[in-house]
Structure formats: C-alpha cells, structure tokens
Amino acid sequence: QVQLVQSGAEVKKPGSSVKVSCKASGDSFNTYTFTWVRQAPGQGLEWMGTIIPMFNNANYAQRFQDRVTLTADKSTNTAYLELISLRSEDTAMYYCAQKIFGGWFDPWGQGTLVTVSS
Amino acid sequence: DIVLTQSPATLSVSPGERATLSCRASQSIRSNLAWYQQKPGQAPRLLIYGASTRETGIPARFSGSGSGTEFTLTISSLQSEDFAVYYCQKYDNGPPYIFGQGTKLEIK
Numbered sequence: 001q002v003q004l005v006q007s008g009a010e011v012k013k014p015g016s017s018v019k020v021s022c023k024a025s026g027d028s029f030n031t032y033t034f035t036w037v038r039q040a041p042g043q044g045l046e047w048m049g050t051i052i053p054m055f056n057n058a059n060y061a062q063r064f065q066d067r068v069t070l071t072a073d074k075s076t077n078t079a080y081l082e083l084i085s086l087r088s089e090d091t092a093m094y095y096c097a098q099k100i101f102g103g104w105f106d107p108w109g110q111g112t113l114v115t116v117s118s
Numbered sequence: 119d120i121v122l123t124q125s126p127a128t129l130s131v132s133p134g135e136r137a138t139l140s141c142r143a144s145q146s147i148r149s150n151l152a153w154y155q156q157k158p159g160q161a162p163r164l165l166i167y168g169a170s171t172r173e174t175g176i177p178a179r180f181s182g183s184g185s186g187t188e189f190t191l192t193i194s195s196l197q198s199e200d201f202a203v204y205y206c207q208k209y210d211n212g213p214p215y216i217f218g219q220g221t222k223l224e225i226k
Contacts, residue, residue: 035215037162037217044205044217044218044219044220045154045156045162045205045207045217045220046217047213047214047215047216047217050213050215059212059213061213061214062214095161095162097161097162099215100167102150102167102168102209103150103152103209103210103212103215104152104164104167104207104209105152105154105162105164105207105215106164106167106173107164108161108162108163109161110161111161
C-alpha cells in the first residue's frame with residue numbers, strides 16, 4: 001500500500017504563503033489521486049481539494065477556490081498544496097491522503113502543522 | 119451542499135459495552151459513506167467504506183449500516199483503544215467531500 005510522508009511544520013506570517021508537500025512511495029504515482037484535508041485546533045475535518053496527477057486535474061472546495069493550488073510532480077512522486085494570503089484562521093494541521101476510486105480516503109499522511117502568527 | 123450531522127457530539131460508554139454512533143445526511147447519498155477514527159495527535163484512519171464494508175485490518179467489533187440518509191457505526195464490546203473521535207464522510211457524486219462534525223467517544 002502507498003505510504004504518504006509530508007513535509008515538516010511551518011510558521012508563517014499573515015499575508016504570506018505556504019507550500020506543503022506529500023511524497024508517495026510506490027511505483028504507481030500516475031494512478032494515485034491525492035486529497036487534502038485540514039483540521040483547525042480542536043475542530044473537525046475539512047476537505048480542501050483533490051488532484052489527479054495523471055490528468056493534472058484538480059477540484060477545490062468553494063471556500064478555498066481563490067487561495068489554494070494543488071500540484072503534483074510525477075518525477076518525484078510528490079503532491080503539493082499551496083495556500084496564499086495566509087491569515088490566523090489558517091492555523092491548522094494539513095493532511096494529504098490517497099483518494100480511493102470510490103471516494104474514501106486511505107491512507108493518510110502524518111499531517112503538517114501550519115501556524116500563522118505575526 | 120449536502121450536510122452530514124453526527125450525533126451525539128459526545129458519547130460516554132463503559133469498556134465492554136456497545137457504542138452506537140449516528141450520521142444523518144441532508145439528502146440521500148445512497149451507500150456512499152465512510153467512517154474514520156481519529157486518536158489524539160494522529161491522522162484519521164479509515165474504518166468503513168460503502169457504509170458497511172470494513173477496511174482490511176479493522177476488527178470485526180466495528181460495523182457500519184444504513185443507506186440513503188441514515189447511517190450507524192456500531193462498536194460492540196468497547197476496548198480501551200476505541201476511545202477516540204469518529205467522523206463520517208460522504209463521497210456520493212464526487213466533490214465536495216463532506217465530513218460530519220465528529221462524535222467523541224469517551225470512557226464512562
């Protein structure tokens with residue numbers, strides 16, 4: 001089964017941007033679909049977007065549409081989430097996960113904590 | 119968008135007893151529902167997909183049921199490691215992929 005390893009914690013200033021990576025093991029990167037989910041401190045899970053590297057096609061949650069970009073680098077088996085115009089409310093744990101064809105998410109990366117603070 | 123409402127928000131149950139968690143969808147999602155378990159400091163873990171199919175390696179004490187708008191996750195004979203937060207997620211008709219707000223299962 002694929003394993004997902006995310007980049008380390010980040011501390012950012014309001015108004016800046018952050019780029020989180022998610023490296024996948026295995027030889028079938030082109031068949032993977034990556035989804036990103038965030039979790040604010042003490043809160044629930046929130047889907048942000050999903051990308052299919054094979055088609056370079058991404059879907060975004062409406063509330064993040066203007067600030068999130070999902071990309072994938074097939075040469076390094078790595079998916080990326082970039083979030084711009086950061087504000088304090090973006091402080092959260094960001095998870096990548098493999099979206100199985102049917103639509104559920106498994107496995108998950110270990111999470112990347114992004115802290116936005118002046 | 120479809121809304122998933124989980125109840126109760128917090129459930130207190132004694133070890134060895136049964137826990138029943140509910141997830142209600144604002145409109146039919148057929149059987150396109152998954153359940154996840156999340157322990158403190160950990161990423162979520164897939165338990166159930168297709169409303170009732172256990173993921174490989176998930177103990178048989180976890181079972182899912184329901185279709186349409188009403189879904190249930192049942193954990194028979196609770197073990198200490200089962201106390202966690204549980205989320206349902208819908209994937210009917212693709213994105214957006216909506217999660218319920220979670221049910222915290224705590225030791226009574």
